[in-house]
Amino acid sequence: MTSSNRPAGDSVQPGRGLWSSRMAFILAATGSAVGLGNVWKFPYITGENGGGAFVLVYLACIAVIGVPIMMAEIFIGRSGRHDPVSSMRLVAERNLNSPHWRISAVVGVIAAFVILSFYSVIGGWAASFVGHAAMGDFTGKDAEAIGGIFSGLLASPVMLMVWHSLFMILVTVVVARGLKSGLEKAVTILMPALLVLLLITVGYAATTGHFGAAASFLFKPDFGALTIGGVLTALGHAFFTLSLGMAIMMAYGSYLGRDINVGRTAITISLLDTVVALLAGLAIFPIVFANGLEAGAGPGLIFQTLPLAFGQMPMGSLFGTLFFVLLVFAAWTSGISLLEPVVEWAEEKFSMTRRGSAVAMGFACWLLGIASVLSLNEWSGFAPLGMFAAFEGMTIFDLLDYFTANFMLPISGLLTAIFVGWFVAKESIQQDLALSASAFTLWINLLRFITPVAVILVFVYTLFGDQLFG
Template structure:
């Protein structure tokens, strides 16, 4: 097929999308930078700053980092392109974007289920994400009060246990996070999302750089750098590959509805390929810089880099309590972590609010309040998982762990697989070409999303359900 026939077909396809479900008065990002900041904020969350450092520590450092970068390039970025492409071409909230593109492709409208899954996934994710985000906000005040200064590991572990063991305190902090998130989303794309990420993302990056500057004074920066960037491939295992694959998928905030919704606000004039590459690069850069900030501090205090999930809420506070200026470094760190959590939280709430305003004609205020109320009620199950319901298990997992397992183990990988198949095999080449543009970048993306991405996601799914690993 030559470029002229591709262009002709794309005009027909675009007309099909518009006639299937016109997007009247849909908001758009003011600038390409606004979208990049919002999408990067969605991707840069607790996973980059909390999870990436400890899984790097658990899997040997530098070799794992290289493996992770390869997975981002081959799996994460192509799927991110696919999800944003669907949103921009569909010009609607996820269910109706998928419905419009299914009509364009001449296939069953049941493909809109993929969009519905995105909205529901964002709802479920936010219900337990805000609980963890609440811990981060609480720790700003713990650090500022000097609670970590001179405290032993047992004492700091006891502080964390006391926090999650008190349902009322945990609910209070989670409710604060949800209220801030809802207030931002209710104001809309330009007055809410753009302004919020325009403050929080530069703030996050500035604090991160300040923390790296501090890490350089610990005397262990060279060791931290070597740990992250000097590969020892003997430390890699088959499990390391699966962990890298999984984190590459989840660190870019894929298959949660947010990127598709954000894509629906993206003007046609913006280069999709360059923009997605920038988002992937910034997201990865934040994870790497977070490691450079954290590992020297950990090494300087004789602690273990592979401390697991407790690295952020137990190991690092122990370090902050022992080092010069640790009180203020701790405050900065948890402010940064809270910013990362909030920029991701707004992208999880936006798909449901977008759908309610589009389908039901609700104002953003009404949609935001109703959606937040439902998320708050569901979040109580995650709060109670660590106290009131701690003894209640389903297949050995508490409520929090069940939600995490369902979303990250089943729903998101299967949704991501469906999006890869839809953009790679169901949408016409003319339609995807019209969005991505011509050149080797398009051909590389199409090959990856058709052949490599599905295999990678299938491996993530099989690992999550226990077939691999």
């Protein structure tokens, strides 16, 4: 037996637990994927990029880029059975390759940390709206009044700091409790509940008289409205929404039993994630059109349109409260998944306890998040890279989002695809993933050729788009 064929269970970290079932893993991974990226970001970037054509490109990115990389990341985590950086190093060494390949996981862990710092601020927005909905602040309000509620929140650094702090505490507490007592217990209740509430919202949206227009906007392609920048955005969001390039699937994969089929599981997670994203669009756009709002209104869309529905529908305060509570929980499960790889790394790197690692990393992330809080108000005029035309007007919040989505996540995903596709023994991968010969051939060719080319094109456009296409 060669080193490349060594059983994946070798060198398992002592005391490492396993997911109790395949469904627990699916719910946790879907909880990571399904969050504010679906309900907050997907609808507004779809609106900004012309609707149906963007959706088609996004779905293609999920199918031919997202799923293959997800499978590769899960494979590394399950084979290594350690934190993402150590797992990447171990798989490389078993295949007689340089341990420096772990840079892919290092970039992913850093990306997860940075994303959580500003994601927590957005999660705080959702948490603050729970109180507004419960107090009936949306009842009878028009779009301008509700927009004023959101603008007032962004203008208050004190309130944003309070909600950012609360969200980070919630995330840290769950991660500190570990796999079974923390994460599994949360996601098995919260994810099905979020789907039910989202379906109720779609049901209301169908009564607005603009459901057909919204469905046409989402599903009728208009390729004339799709720019190269829109394609870049679709690819970046495919990484963002599936939690790729953040070392999350490596961390979650390290708890996955050998009896779980990785291919079917990755496809299931991707389908659930995409369904929620499309449902969010069907819930939001009818309300947008019915109230004469702009489909490409930007990041505040979810906090300006859905409250309109809750302010007009029967028992709107109740449904609004439940929705924003569950939106917080969706953000919560994603926040947990972002902190998990960072905590795993610190736990093993510095021989820390689980609780100590969670508190230390959660606090560090909270500190970085303060910069995003202030960039929405006190520092709103501060553009750190404003001397470059491409970053003119971008605040700290904007820059963190831009660089993680367009650079760090694709870099990590690209290195992972190249490593698994070209430098890991094919026999070892096929045995571990339990794929048929035809399915394995399709997957490995996507991973070797299609994914790297797509990601490289993103980099070229990001760096030289104005010169090449301007």
